[in-house]
Amino acid sequence: MNKQDTRQAILDITAELIQELGYKGLSYKHISERLGVKNAAIHYYFPAKADLGSAYVEQMIVQFEQYRDHLNSKYGDQPVRLLNGLTAIPRSFISKQGMSCPLGTLDAERNFLPESMLLASRQLSRLLCEWLTEILEKGQKQQLMHFSGVANNKALAILSMLQGASLMASANQAQIYEDVIEQLFLDLAIKS
Amino acid sequence: MNKQDTRQAILDITAELIQELGYKGLSYKHISERLGVKNAAIHYYFPAKADLGSAYVEQMIVQFEQYRDHLNSKYGDQPVRLLNGLTAIPRSFISKQGMSCPLGTLDAERNFLPESMLLASRQLSRLLCEWLTEILEKGQKQQLMHFSGVANNKALAILSMLQGASLMASANQAQIYEDVIEQLFLDLAIKS
């Protein structure tokens, strides 16, 4: 196992733990125990916790961009399918017991995040908002989605809803997320 | 200063700190320093942190019920005013720099909350949802608010939106909350 592999293994464990514990709740000890080493060993790959946190968010951004590009090339002219793809992101976290979409968790921890993490998570929010804006504009143009006001603002409102629903579902019952999604599609008057 | 006064002073400081730091971020030392005593003194009033956390959420519930009853008796037949009153709750937190509506923060910390806190915060969510459901039903009956589906589900979707918007506003720019509220009223076709 070379250095890059170990680095990636640490990042994978980090991703899993952050969904459950958040950035503040995550510790080097948790990670090292899963790898069978002492906690200090992790510092060799990520000197400070801020380095690990930043690398994690950067990785999330890359993964999102790949997912978005994949769906765009596959369903570029089918906005309803794209919206379904976007709403599937938080669902993928909620389906794992005790976990939640990390974006809301990171926002809740804003006062504990290193500056680089905060900036990166804002960028991810922005990317999501831009993608959703495009989807809504396509849907409106094809008369498949209906809403008042400008698409950018509607996208912001929907993202807020998804983020809030993801947290509420994790802390209450997972079903909440499905109920909210159903309402979202009703509001946009999408026949599914 | 008798015991009840000191207890209340501790709860007031707790309320302020939790909005900024969350439950996990809050420490007895933070509180005791503001009171000019050692951290252990707080344990006399709240033996365990779980006691303090539970008392805090219970207090939030009481305050919400008072606020709701006050608005209900004042604007009982004016659903738009009531909705304005409900959306003012998260705003009151966001307006203070670095703070956020605590419900989202607590949800994000679900895996660190004592059981009693988790249950109480779920109860508060439920109370909010029930109130909003009533408001929406009144609005629909008076043809002041328009939406598809059942009021209960629409209330859940709106609460998710408010909770998510509150967190996004705190971690990004406060203006986000106002943008989302504007979209909410547009969606309900309320002329303001």
Added chain:
DNA sequence: GTCTATAACGTGATAGAC
């Protein structure tokens, strides 16, 4: 190059001072 022993500090909580 990779990892461990250890430090320095913050945390919640107990025992007991006054």
Added chain:
DNA sequence: GTCTATCACGTTATAGAC
């Protein structure tokens, strides 16, 4: 009745072993 000295533990991080 009210508060402090102190503990046991978990945290991030450094210095240095191998």
